[in-house]
Amino acid sequence: MVPAVPTALSTDLYEITMAAGYYVERNTGLATFELSVRALPAQRGFLVAAGIEQALEFLEGLRFTAEDIAYLRSVPALRVVPAPFFDEYLPGLRFTGEVWAVAEGTPIFAAEPLLSVTAPLPEAQLVETALLSQVLFQTAIASKAFRVVEAAQGRPVIEFGARRAHGIEAAALAARAAFIGGCAATSDVEAGLRFGIPVSGTMAHSWVMAYADELEAFRRFADLYGRDAVLLLDTYDTIEAAQRAVRAGLHPAAVRLDSGNAGMLSRAVRRILDAGGLTSTRIVVSGDLDEYRIAALVETGAPVDAFGVGTALSTSSDAPALGGIYKLVEIERAGTFVPTMKLSQGKRTYPGRKQVWRIGRGGRAERDVLGVFHEPAPESGVPLLTCVMRNGTRQIPRTALTTVREDCRRAVEQLPPEVRRLHDPATYDVAVSAALAALATHVAQQLKGTGTATNP
Amino acid sequence: MVPAVPTALSTDLYEITMAAGYYVERNTGLATFELSVRALPAQRGFLVAAGIEQALEFLEGLRFTAEDIAYLRSVPALRVVPAPFFDEYLPGLRFTGEVWAVAEGTPIFAAEPLLSVTAPLPEAQLVETALLSQVLFQTAIASKAFRVVEAAQGRPVIEFGARRAHGIEAAALAARAAFIGGCAATSDVEAGLRFGIPVSGTMAHSWVMAYADELEAFRRFADLYGRDAVLLLDTYDTIEAAQRAVRAGLHPAAVRLDSGNAGMLSRAVRRILDAGGLTSTRIVVSGDLDEYRIAALVETGAPVDAFGVGTALSTSSDAPALGGIYKLVEIERAGTFVPTMKLSQGKRTYPGRKQVWRIGRGGRAERDVLGVFHEPAPESGVPLLTCVMRNGTRQIPRTALTTVREDCRRAVEQLPPEVRRLHDPATYDVAVSAALAALATHVAQQLKGTGTATNP
Numbered sequence: 001m002v003p004a005v006p007t008a009l010s011t012d013l014y015e016i017t018m019a020a021g022y023y024v025e026r027n028t029g030l031a032t033f034e035l036s037v038r039a040l041p042a043q044r045g046f047l048v049a050a051g052i053e054q055a056l057e058f059l060e061g062l063r064f065t066a067e068d069i070a071y072l073r074s075v076p077a078l079r080v081v082p083a084p085f086f087d088e089y090l091p092g093l094r095f096t097g098e099v100w101a102v103a104e105g106t107p108i109f110a111a112e113p114l115l116s117v118t119a120p121l122p123e124a125q126l127v128e129t130a131l132l133s134q135v136l137f138q139t140a141i142a143s144k145a146f147r148v149v150e151a152a153q154g155r156p157v158i159e160f161g162a163r164r165a166h167g168i169e170a171a172a173l174a175a176r177a178a179f180i181g182g183c184a185a186t187s188d189v190e191a192g193l194r195f196g197i198p199v200s201g202t203m204a205h206s207w208v209m210a211y212a213d214e215l216e217a218f219r220r221f222a223d224l225y226g227r228d229a230v231l232l233l234d235t236y237d238t239i240e241a242a243q244r245a246v247r248a249g250l251h252p253a254a255v256r257l258d259s260g261n262a263g264m265l266s267r268a269v270r271r272i273l274d275a276g277g278l279t280s281t282r283i284v285v286s287g288d289l290d291e292y293r294i295a296a297l298v299e300t301g302a303p304v305d306a307f308g309v310g311t312a313l314s315t316s317s318d319a320p321a322l323g324g325i326y327k328l329v330e331i332e333r334a335g336t337f338v339p340t341m342k343l344s345q346g347k348r349t350y351p352g353r354k355q356v357w358r359i360g361r362g363g364r365a366e367r368d369v370l371g372v373f374h375e376p377a378p379e380s381g382v383p384l385l386t387c388v389m390r391n392g393t394r395q396i397p398r399t400a401l402t403t404v405r406e407d408c409r410r411a412v413e414q415l416p417p418e419v420r421r422l423h424d425p426a427t428y429d430v431a432v433s434a435a436l437a438a439l440a441t442h443v444a445q446q447l448k449g450t451g452t453a454t455n456p
Numbered sequence: 457m458v459p460a461v462p463t464a465l466s467t468d469l470y471e472i473t474m475a476a477g478y479y480v481e482r483n484t485g486l487a488t489f490e491l492s493v494r495a496l497p498a499q500r501g502f503l504v505a506a507g508i509e510q511a512l513e514f515l516e517g518l519r520f521t522a523e524d525i526a527y528l529r530s531v532p533a534l535r536v537v538p539a540p541f542f543d544e545y546l547p548g549l550r551f552t553g554e555v556w557a558v559a560e561g562t563p564i565f566a567a568e569p570l571l572s573v574t575a576p577l578p579e580a581q582l583v584e585t586a587l588l589s590q591v592l593f594q595t596a597i598a599s600k601a602f603r604v605v606e607a608a609q610g611r612p613v614i615e616f617g618a619r620r621a622h623g624i625e626a627a628a629l630a631a632r633a634a635f636i637g638g639c640a641a642t643s644d645v646e647a648g649l650r651f652g653i654p655v656s657g658t659m660a661h662s663w664v665m666a667y668a669d670e671l672e673a674f675r676r677f678a679d680l681y682g683r684d685a686v687l688l689l690d691t692y693d694t695i696e697a698a699q700r701a702v703r704a705g706l707h708p709a710a711v712r713l714d715s716g717n718a719g720m721l722s723r724a725v726r727r728i729l730d731a732g733g734l735t736s737t738r739i740v741v742s743g744d745l746d747e748y749r750i751a752a753l754v755e756t757g758a759p760v761d762a763f764g765v766g767t768a769l770s771t772s773s774d775a776p777a778l779g780g781i782y783k784l785v786e787i788e789r790a791g792t793f794v795p796t797m798k799l800s801q802g803k804r805t806y807p808g809r810k811q812v813w814r815i816g817r818g819g820r821a822e823r824d825v826l827g828v829f830h831e832p833a834p835e836s837g838v839p840l841l842t843c844v845m846r847n848g849t850r851q852i853p854r855t856a857l858t859t860v861r862e863d864c865r866r867a868v869e870q871l872p873p874e875v876r877r878l879h880d881p882a883t884y885d886v887a888v889s890a891a892l893a894a895l896a897t898h899v900a901q902q903l904k905g906t907g908t909a910t911n912p
Binding site: 228235 | 463465466467468469470473474476477478480483487489510514523524527528531533536537577581584585586588589590592593616618620621622623625626627628629630643644645646648649655656657658659660661662663665667668676677680681682684690691692693714715716767770771772773776777778779780783784787789796797798799800801802803903904
């Protein structure tokens, strides 16, 4: 297994264009960028932060190789960039900044920074694209996974989506995020090796079709895998397959149903298994499942013991991308830190470096407060952002994913139940502190004072 | 730049479980699997095949390293697998099979094989997951890209979606597929280096915010990039920014609008630029665009010269996954090839190894015929599947992506116009040959004859 290596060129060209400009202009003081999600997708009452670990790995490994630099020199848009940028700046570039982030698995809401970077402006700019893609993707998947797992009400959910993921690297990252969101295991073997996630699998239709008849296929599989065998019943006829396995005296650990009416078939198969004494044989259902289908099966009492979920988990198919942004909020000018903000229509941001506090009482989260980084914490407020990297060196150990998953569940369970609903969740209260509101008004006025006006 | 290396563990555990079973059972004769898409997503009249190149690279590079094998030995579900599978079979495993595939950029339809693999059963099984994820992902993106580019009616579309892609490897692959589908360039620098795609970029809001006022930011950028500079106008106020750039005597190559009403703002900005003599300065529009929004802008005559499209292109956001399958269609038993099929409810497949012929007349594709691999070609039928790999060695050179893109456009333009519509496209006619229909009936009867019946 050779893991994918993030590269410094995993970035939009304009990050390089701008970094070159900042370098040439000596605009290389400290700047703070914050990564947040502008709005939650439909049907999401909260998001589960994930991918922070991969973001930190990217920053730690940031290097421009000689090959990278030779390529950049060949890019027409960069031909006017003075040689020292390529000869002196890029070869020695390392990420030297400070990063604050929420813990992976933390439920977060729109406009809340998940991660902030304070670094010399060109460094902080160059890493934008990679940080966004790593954090937004895994956050989308972990958020979806939590919903799917919640719908299963305690029955294990196994992530089966590698084949529908956006390439094989996305498959492994999706497995990781789905595990954080509560999945019990993944089918993706690479994710097992890289992230220590339990791997799980059954048999495919091809196994059944590879033998002259279905019973022979079942017997051969059971001969090798014994009581661990999971038999796939729906290649030809689900009911007949179940009867056949029972009559043959097989004792599979489980059977899997992958097509047809899962509610009806699971009941019929349960009766056949029980009548044959296979009361401990579990029923796994898969095939185009999502949180709504699972909830319907669970609510109608279908005798399903575990769910295998593919596309919905590996692509978050109803919300495959989050509207995430990485915005400059503060910049050093002549030795002082100046808060900045966008006034763009519909895309206005809050200025200055920020902190998020979660206000709780008796193990219940009541609301969050988005405030100025250095203002005093509100009463009963727990800060969500902590320092995870300083001078380019990580400050926190890697957390075991099982711990992240447990912390995630505990934190989400503290949210108001109406925010956690699968259907039409309520909006959680994220307040803006008085200090931040005042700062936003002040900065907006100053910006207008420079000769700009608000958009019509 | 260190490219992501596909690994043999990029697979579902059940592929390993089954491969071990086939090995133990000596069920290692040749088998043919076909990769196809079960149904087209909503609003898609056709798909554009892509990712075949990465599929072939995966097959050529297939190796289990010592680390991979050590990990597999540790997986609980594999503990019953006899040692020779790990000691003798996996270390020497290479892909030795034959692959037929459609050319990248070929428009294809539901149920048509994009790729078929004929190899010893365990080999053909092991590669299922990776082949599906590589081909389905890029096919989804190329298909979406063609729609977006078509909507732009000749105006260049630049793919800007790296930050919303499913990780940094997905960003590069999406850029590749979007280029095949007709995009002019990508913002993703890694895709530029790896795939030779032109890279393009402008400036971000952070550049504007990094200077004390907007005009200073514009001037500094223009100082460095001169007539190549693209100025982003919407950080504070789009109209004011345009006026300011004109008054300052700047001559940018283009301006970009990223928020607000693009139709109205592009007209207003065009008037300001023209009045200032900047008639050659182009207008680029970006910000949550897709084929429908672009079509609306083009149809209403908005003076937009180029479009930057992100999320819609890098995730195919309205159809982020294709319902693709990789099905066993033929297997060697006692020296003869036996066609196989699934009868699963709603997931029935056609048996036997197949070919697809496109029937055309006067440069117009009229319909496709799905037939038995060795049957005579129908009149005026051009076979879509050709041999691309034999004995594990590729038989075709890499095709330049610009050629793939041109071939794609030409092939799609031969489809009936009603199939190419953006809204509610008509269904293209894919006929099943008489020989294939007869084979399907025969095999289905035989399978029922083994004691199974159709599902209720």
